Amino acid sequence: MPVATPETSDARIITHVDMDCFYVQVEQRKQQNLRGLPTAVIQYNSYKGGALIAVSYEARKFGVKRSMRGDEAKEVCPQIQLVQVPVARGKADLNAYRNAGSEVISVLARKGRCERASIDEVYLDLTDAAETMLKEAAPENLDDIEEEVLKSHVLGLHNEDGTDAKEEVRKWLCRSDADYHDKLLACGAIIVAELRMQVLKETEFTCSAGIAHNKMLAKLASAMNKPAQQTVVPRSSVNGLLESFPIKKMKQLGGKLGSSLQTDLGVNTVGDLLKFSEDKLQRRYGINTGTWLWNIARGISGEEVEGRLLPKSHGSGKTFPGPQALKTIASVQHWLNQLCEELSDRLHSDLDQNKRIAHTLTLHARAYKTGDSDSHKKFPSKSCPLRYGTTKIQEDALNLFQAGLREYIGFCNNKIQGTQNNSWGITSLAVSASKIVPIPSGTHSIVKYFGGQLPSRSSSKLPRDNVIEEATPLSPSGSESCSGLNSYESQLEYSEEDAKMKYLKASFGQQDPSGNSSRQGDGLTEESSLLSPQGNENRMTQGEPRQEFPEEEPRRIHSMPRLKAIEKKNTAKEKGSCSILKLFKNYHDPSTSLEQKHAANAEGAKTSSIGSEFTSNSYSTCNQVELPKETHCEEIETSNGGGSSSSAAHVPQGRQSWSYKIDEIDPSIVDELPPEIQQEVRAWLRPLKRPNVVKRGSSITHYFHPNK
DNA sequence: ACGGTTGCAACA
DNA sequence: TTGTTGCAA
DSSP states (O other), X not given: XXXXXXXXOTTOOEEEEEETTHHHHXXXXXXXXXXXXXXXXXXXXXXXXXXXXXXXXXXXTTTOOTTOBXXXXXXXXXXXXXXXXXEETTXXXXXXXXXXXXXXXXXXXXXXXXXXXXXXXXXXXXXXXHHHHHHHHOGGGOSOOXXXXXXXXXXXXXXXXXXXXXXXXXXXXXXXXXXXXHHHXXXXXXXXXXXXXXXXXXXXXXXXXXXXXXXXXXXHHHTTSTTTOEEEOOGGGHHXXXXXXXXXXXXXXXXXXXXXXXXXXXXXXXXXXXXXXXXXHHHHHOHHHHHHHHHHHTTOOOOOOOOBOSOSOEEEEEEOOGXXXXXXXXXXXXXXXXXXXXXXXXXXXXXXXHOEEEEEEEEEEEEEXXXXXTTTOXXXXXXXXXXXXXXXXXXXXXXXXXXXXXXHHTTOOOOOOOSSOSXXXXXXXXXXXXXXXXOOOGGGTHHHHTTTXXXXXXXXXXXXXXXXXXXXXXXXXXXXXXXXXXXXXXXOOOOGGGHHHHHHHHHHOXXXXXXXXXXXXXXXXXXXXXXXXXXXXXXXXXXXXGGGSOTTSOOOGGGSOHHHHHHHHHHTHHHHHHHHHHHHHHHHOHHHHHHHHHHHHHHHHHTTTOSOSSOSSTTTTTXXXXXXXXXXXXXXXXXXXXXXXSSOOXXXXXXXXXXXXXXXXXXXXXXXXXXXXXXXXXXXXXXXXXOOOOOTTSTHHHHHSTTO
């Protein structure tokens, strides 16, 4: 559960960009004749006309909804255009949508720290851009404001749909006596409108956006006026907005937690939450969730926009509902092969385009058991070190499956496992690759390890190698991943076209994780050492990127349990005070903060997410890594060739160049602050994250075990 | 057992 | 750490 963090304040300008019925737009760009027509994207045409996964706004007017089958959609909207998701290897192939999403990100990432929230959603932290605009080209000084900006919806403005709504918006944007926060928001609105127009121009996609002071509010706002519109949330409108906002529509509250709030606490709107003390919410839902709830009721959400443009994992899966359930090892193997082929393809693309490798392969499955007492037992997921190469992945996946199956069927002794089995059926299969880290590349990396024999990759769309190094600096003193590599160096062969694969083979070993060479077909009866691949596991954990940093280096407190964070605070009280004072200097005087922050940007980027937004010296002590100077997103960002949809869009990983955190803030200094802001600051300083000790006797037990 | 597929994060 | 669960789109 997300938790408010102290290093962020509501002086930020955050936008959430949400593509409008994205899959439909992708298909309409491919098939221009579909534009303007009621259209839906479906997959698997066989059963009741396929399942709708995206519906155009024209079709929605007819009552067509996602979760309808194609047949139903035809009933309510006979003229609807149904487009099938591309199929490859017998399964849905979403690559076209992934690539289209990357195109969008590559446009949006130009203006600020950018987080890929999903295939069609993005968060942007526009604080710096908005501050710059306010300083250099404040809205009140602009005589011409884009039409697209004037079409913004500003929550709390009267006359929202009145005749001169645009004039109202213009007045709001240009108010010279506006609150500082509102002025920044106005700048944000102008920037976002510009970005959305740029997205449209370069990708032909429309999107909607919310502009607010934090992620939660931006996300809420982006959904309020769709399609192709943007909504601004001034601070003064927050309470009114949340007061009547349905709790179930809040992100994270659409599921069981939201239902529990409704039925257990009678909370139906976010405003209803205000009645409950933080303590009460904590007792019922745990410390972290309780605090989070208390905060969101007040419109507080300190979650950072993570500078991450690339997915953290890749997966490929397929369901086999009902009668299609897989009943033989052979059919499972067939589908695993298909899934692994796709996964392998995508891993290679990621390697080519982003120079990243995945370290863990995981298999998920769902199964049913016929007539067994514990037939509801779940098929366990299994993972192992990921070895590159399609057939290796296929072998490993099958072994993982068989390990899971043995566990699943337990000691139910079905001696005969012939071609057909009558005890189990597989209803879904999925393989995924995770723990994806940048490979060492460029001047300090592969070339070094390969003695300069690695050919430079002309096909790479990565703008500069140092992008990777920003993300993962090499260990100053022989990182474990290096040693893991070195131990295999003697096995390498350096063929020009294949050095990459040799590197990967070297990295991940040449034994399959079960340690036996006998292949599929006999796995069921064979006890393998699949679940204890000692050597492989060691290499895998050693390859963890975080371990490449010296132990004493400051980490992002995000990933640190709260109590540890406090311990750190006490050791650095002086620095903390320094930070917060600068913070408030910035808060009241944006003109001075700008240079400081830019200075921090340049430095902070060197240290790869380590360091502080406000202390420009805190990272100098840990900056052991030599890295290039130019690190801003604008500079490393690649042009995508102006909307050629066929080429897989590359998205640079500009992550850490925009990611800065406060290291520590000493809570005691809050007392020295002006009273009117003390409460707010205390909210930021609230528990980052604590070990989730559930207070006994509360209904939390019931909540987490609803059926027991 | 038909909302499928994909991905993220928290928790035990 | 790994596996599980929940959530979202």
